[in-house]
Amino acid sequence: MGRPLFLYIFLLYWHFLNALFTVEAPQSLFTVEQGHNVTMECTFPVNGKLEFRDLSVSWEKKDESKTVYVLHRGEEDFTNQHIDFRGRIKLLKENLNLGQSLLQITDVKLRDAGVYCCVIFYGGADYKTIHLKVKAPYRIINKGVVSTGHNEWKLTCQSEGYPEAEVIWQNRNHEDLTDKASTRFETGSDQLYRVTSTLTIKSGIDEIFYCIFWNKELQENTSTILHIADSADGILQTESRRSVGAALIATAFIGSGLLFLLCIRKARANKGNRAPVASSSIAKLSKYKDTHDCRDDAFEDRELKYLPEKMFQILTILLLETQLSMVSALFTVEIPQQLYTAEYGSNVTMECKFPVNGSVDLGLLTVVWELKRQGWLKSKEVYTFRNGKALHQPQHPDYIGRASLLHSELKLGRAILQITNVKITDAGSYLCLIAYQGVDYKYIALEVKASYKRINTQVMRIPGEDKFVFMCQSEGFPLAEVFWQNENFNLSGPANTTYTLTADGLYNVTSILTFKPNMSENYTCVFWNKELNGETSAHISTLALMSTQYTGQKFLISLIILTCVTVAVLLSALIIFQKRKSFKDEQPKKGDDFNSQTEALYLSTVTSRDSGSVGL
The missing domain is CATH 1.10.287 (Helix Hairpins)
Structure with missing residues (x-):
């Protein structure tokens, strides 16, 4: 009986130990870019010093049953490692003492994406699964602009990436033109998607179009600008x-x-056809005329x-x-970046490059930066560099003291324009023209934003009603939409939103919402800048509503309390004054009574003494 009981207790204790041994995954999802490295982690309990001979670690790609890494009783075993992972897998052994199983995969491939299983044996056994996503952003966009005649243009964007991306086309005003474009997808042996999108559209010169690769799965986008130049030279x-x-x-x-x-x-031919002239014939000619050909053989x-x-x-x-x-x-001018976005009031630097062979003679270099905008008859001179010096005379007043060219970069073939204290009116298309052993130019687009960072809120109660007036006000650029929300649904239907333009070109947006609120919910006004895909919000708590609701009652209660306290203080002062006065009045009277009593006692004593004397 004792032996079976001991075995039962031992097995129960063993299962109890296994139940206490748990493997954890601090992060269940990893997202890595193709070609980069990733380190996935699972942890296990270590009590005291780690005994490597008792430890076994196994990493597997669960969805494809591929062995990634095996550590058996402290020794690495690559016998069954899948060929896809050979030479790219490493387990950071120095972290095992800390209870960390860190698996590092180098030069990540698209096929590495999937579900990984981390199994650990150490006085117990447990496992966890980890998901790995691999992305390849559409960073480099190849573009083309071709004129097909009659003001018709064929715009093309092509890029590679993963997962599959949508291509969105917009014009200068960010109007959607995607339905007018045709997009095709191809998949190569490297599993990358080759996406090519073509937009054929009628347009005038000096127009810009946006080509946006939107990766919905990763919530990422990459964009480029296609510019229809003023002349054929531009394209x-x-x-x-x-x-x-x-x-x-x-x-x-x-x-x-x-x-x-x-x-x-x-x-x-002239030599063969020319006849020699005789000297006798020359004598017959008039001495005043020289009509013969005197050239000889x-x-x-x-x-x-x-x-x-x-x-x-x-x-x-x-x-x-x-x-x-x-x-x-x-001689070609290149631009590393076609679109710059600057915050209102900040600084921005825009760059174009030109070929340099050896040293640069600044005396022969001409750099011109101009701002062009649709509808303008004349461009604005931003900065001009000619014959080794800056020319301030043609510079537009809007850029005096704010625009400068980094002269030290010219010798490196870089024409960098810096604009300080950026204004809303600085937005537009900038021409960078360079003349040096040739002439060429490029256009760069500058967008200026002024985020609706500071939102002023106010809550007022309508007298005699249960309704409240909510107000949100802020300044920014471009024009933003305002949405009102509570914890459950949108409240923007009855809202009244107005805007005005400030002297700086900013939009002053004010939104007013009048309704009967629920005191158990919080409310939010959201400024949504659709053009810049940004939002700012302000929250109005129920405490603000309650404080607004009881403002009149609080004032009345405060007034009553203040009046009562004042009356109580005055009464207390009066009572104290009366008591002190009565106390002072009673002091002489008490003294007289004491003297009278003393005198009476003295007389009675004397009288008694005299009576005794007479008796004797």
């Missing part, structure tokens, strides 16, 4: 310019060769002799001019 690509340069050189060579052959042929020979030299000079000049055109065609 002429580098490859096209090189083709034009090569065509110019070929044309120059062929034309020069043909011209050379034509001149030689003509000279030889020697002159023709000399002309033919020096003709190749003259043609070589002409050819050299043509080649120099062609080379100059080629250099100008190869």
Whole structure:
């Protein structure tokens, strides 16, 4: 009987220990970018010093049954490791003493995404599952702008990423043009989605369009700007310019060769057709007229002799001019970033680059920054650099003292424009034109935002009613919509929202909502800036409602309490005064009574004494 009881107690104790041994996952979901590294973690209890020979750790890709890593009784075992993970897996052993099983995967692939199982044996057994997501952002967007004639343009955006992304097209006013575009998706061996979207639209010059790759699953977006320039030069690509340069050189060579052959042929023809003039014939001519050709055969020979030299000079000049055109065609201005977004009142720097071969002669460099906006007849001169110095005369008054060019960066081929204390009116399309061994320009778009950071709130009760007036007011740019919400639903239906423009170009937005609130709920006004995809909110608690509801009652109660306290103080002072007065009045009377009693006692004593004396 004793032995079965002991075995039963031992098994019960063993299961109890297993129940106490638990594996935890501090983070159940990891999201990593393709090509980066990720470290996933699960923890287990360690009491005292860790005994490696008693520890076994196993990591598996559960959804595909792939062995990722095995540590068996303190020794690594790569026998059954799946080929997808070889050379990319590492367990950080130094953290095992702390009860941490850290699995590191390097150079993460898209196929690494899935569910991982972390199993640990150490005086007990338990496991946890961890999800791994792999993303490949659509960072680099290749774009193209092609004119198809009659003010019709074909705009193209192409990028690669994962997961599949939507492509959204917008114009300058952020109006949605997606339904007019065609988008196709392709998947390569690397599992990346190659997304190409094309928008064909009629548009004038100096227009901008936004191409946005929206990754709904990851809630991420990448955008670029396509600009329809003022002329064909603005959309002429580098490859096209090189083709034009090569065509110019070929044309120059062929034309020069043909011209050379034509001149030689003509000279030889003139020599063969020219008849010699006799001296007797010369005598018959009038002495006042020189109508004959006095060039002899020697002159023709000399002309033919020096003709190749003259043609070589002409050819050299043509080649120099062609080379100059080629250099100008190869000179291109590049922009690292096409769209800048600046906060109102902050500073912004915009950059365009130009090719530099060796040292830069600033005396030969010209840099012009201008602001152009749709509907303007004339652009604003922002900054001009010419002949090694800044020209302040043509600068527009709006930019005096605020716009500067970082001269130290010019020698590196960087024309960086800095604008301080950015204003709303600074938004627009900036032209960066550079002339140095060629001429080229690019456009950069600047957006200015003024977030509705500070929201002023006010709650007022309508006298004699149970309704309240809620008010929210703030300033910002662009124009924002205002939504009213409580904990359950939207209240924006009866709200009255108005806006005015300030002198700085900001929108002063005021929204008023009148209704009967529920005292058990909190209320929120939300300023939603659709254009910038940003929001700011302010909360109004029920305490504010209650304090507003009982403001009149609180004042009346306070007045009554103050009056009662004042009356009580006055009465107390009067009572104290009367008591002190009566106390002072009673003091002399008491003294007289004491003296009278003393005198009577003295007389009675004397009388008694005298009576005794007489008796004797």
